[in-house]
Amino acid sequence: MGHSLKRKEDARFIQGKGRYVDDVKLPGMLYMDIVRSPYAYAKIKNINIDEAMKVPGVVAVVTGRDLEKYNLHWMPTLMSDTQMVLPTDTVMYQAQEVAAVIATSKYAARDGREAVRVEYEPMKPVIDPYKSLDPDAPVLRTDKEGKKDNHIWNWKVGDKQKTDDVFAKAEVVVKEQMHIPRIHVASIETCGCVADYDKVNNHLTMYMTTQAPHAIRTVIALVAGHVGLTEEKIRVISPDIGGGFGGKVPVYPGYVIAIAVSFLVGKPVKWIEDRSENLQADSFARDYHITAEMAGTKDGKILATRFKVLADHGYTDASANPSKFPTGMFSIATGSYDYDATYMECDAVYTNKPPGGVAYRCSFRVTEAVHAIERITDRFALEIGKDPAELRLQNFIKKEDFPWKSPTGWIYDSGDYHKGLLKAMDTVDYHQLRAEQAEKRKRGELMGIGLSTFTEVVGAGPSKDFDILGIKMFDSAEIRVHPTGKAIARFGTKSQGQGHETTYAQIIAEELGIPAENIQIEEGDTDTAPYGLGTYASRSTPTAGAAAAVASRKLRDKARKIAAYLLEVSEDDLEWEPGKFFVKGAPEKSKTIQEIVFASYTNHPPGMEAGFEATHYYDPPNLTFPSGAYICVVDIDKETGAIHVRRFVAIDDCGNIINPMIVQGQVHGGLTQGIAPAMYEELIYDEAGNILNGTFMDYLVPTAVESPKWETGHTVTPSPHHPIGAKGVGESPTVGAPPAIANAIVDALSPYGITHLDIPITPFKVWKALKEKGAI
């Protein structure tokens, strides 16, 4: 623990020996390509496959009508909505799957795809979510009986009356309308699978880019059980994953079609989407339109907040949230501040856009929540003319007030927000920066300092509240120590780059005293790993990491019994130090963990079960609440609007740290995925529902040039309820960085009366705002 052990998994990756889904090649394997809709909303009049079937190598073309015969043309979403696998009569968004071409090679499949002729009758789509609720808007989900509008659900939390009363009497009220844009995870590996159905044994092996292999196995069994594919006949293998970030949690139609085709033809079928398909058709993230309001006193005390959200879910609600949380954990939006009145409401609507939204490197809508509270807090500071750092220090929940119950019901486990912000301010020399800014403002130069002091809620979660399709959100570890004292441990989670093979080994090493290099970690094979809900929402350390610690402690209890037997003393006479038990007062009388494990196979006490294995399914008593204090400094060129991030300092508190190098790596990466939506990325649609930037040529993923040199540090406030005091860190920077950057830019522009800009804040947006205010 606390040691920057170099990663165990790297040896294969740096030598080209990683094994990703597209590297799987099976005898007789067929290739699948997908015909996609050019229209956002259209009737399918005819699909002509004649020419496609003549293409050399093409084996079959599958349409919705073909799948309908087996009732496989639709599937449930994780949010209990429904989604077409392939359409039978209508397409609902551009790039939707229309037909699948199966061929003996990748190139033949593509040729076949080009030869499929589809006749459409285009209809006027609903693109703007605000217009989707107009009385004259066409009802999109005619497949849902009795549906009379495009409204999906309404969610609310908090005390409306109390909050309205505080707002009515408040000295100061501020309000901003903000859009958290539709973005994409854009992992460098796209999604795909190899579905391998073995007719003789009625068995499916599914190699798949998934962050949650066990949940997927259960979903496949639920969808395909009626054709004989029951859960014991399904093996999901998630090999090395080239980045996930939440985008590899959902089940996409391509996976289901590949399974159906393999089932029908009895051969393995590979489907790997290309980048355009990935950006245009896979689940998006965010797309929340938020009206944020804050009430307070003239001297800076925050009294209440109100948030009204319109959520654009596209064609279907394909979010990946815990079932009871349609808006995810948006209710963390009260933030790091001590006040007791809030009211939040969200309406979700259908539009003719791809479905979503996934929790992109974010514990279910925490990014949207943090942007809203951190932006409106800055807006409040601006309104009353108070320094935003001072205002935050004035309103923070105090260290001694934890555990702290938020107005929306969360129990924040621990935190020291003052310490984090003061450390960040000290690192950048905050007061000096403000003095420099004052000087620059006199000369008309634009410099901004932005803060974000956020609280996250991660590690879903306690079984009383958290489940996905009824399955509780525990996670698991199984540790098996071999006679020679070396171990293998398996988990229900699945790393996509987080370094589990190293950090889990470190946890077990710490608890059992077996060196980390002698502990092999395995994930991603449902035939061997214990059941778990997978890796997303920063849940691996809070759940499976905890399971590793508890399973290790079960083994240590057994080790104590064996040591007592071997040393012929009572268990109470033994003391543990990592790696061995020794007799109190006689340290020369001891047994190492390796000797004890060997004895468990060769000379175990009479009546004791032989072997040295333990499994634990960890059901967390609470979520964990990591926090952070970020400061961003920008310089803006007034004439062009060009934004230069001069410094970015991130102080995170993720509790006890297992591997500082890996934690820092996670923070670096998350920060770049934070600057991305803040300044560069957004999926843009025109009025006809055409995506305008559906390739990497124009969807601007930051390169090493756009990405600043990040400066990171930490404070350590352990989680009181986690077995090793850890909280999880992977998502804090993605959540915390966008408002820090937006706040810095608005701070630079505020002398000209600019109070808010929607992300992504581009040079053009800055220039336009300055022009409108007459500043240039």
Added chain:
Amino acid sequence: MLKEITITVNGQQHTLEVEPRLLLVHMIREVLNLTGTHIGCDTSSCGACTILLDGKSIKSCTVLAVQANGKSITTIEGVAQDNQLSPLQEGFKENHGLHCGFCTPGMILRATELLAQNPNPTEEEIRWGIAGNLCRCTGYNNIVKAIQYAGAKIRGEELPSTEPEFV
């Protein structure tokens, strides 16, 4: 109609019959089964498929296999010599220059040419030098550090610390 080509891959000569439209990356991955070269986009934007063609780093998704006829290519599988990691492979491992590993082979081959041309690049030169290769995981700080480490190793200088630096 198939075309015969002769190509040296990681020091070994291959004579192959390929479709004229076959992309070099597909020849490497599907015909030669060297799956360390990855595909991340279809617009030569991401650089996951970067290899060396006669020593120059190129994106193999935008080159036809027939264009490599008579030439020599190096993929990630050919970077380590006699079981000895290259300075860049070592640099990436020692400095946590990778997370998921998907962009890593392309990054290493791009940086191989970068350091061959300029063994002592500034941080800015490194950042611009790898701007054609996208990484979604690392935030690039440690990739820069990995390349600086490899540069020092190639120049025979004292190696920089690989411990993470915190404020």
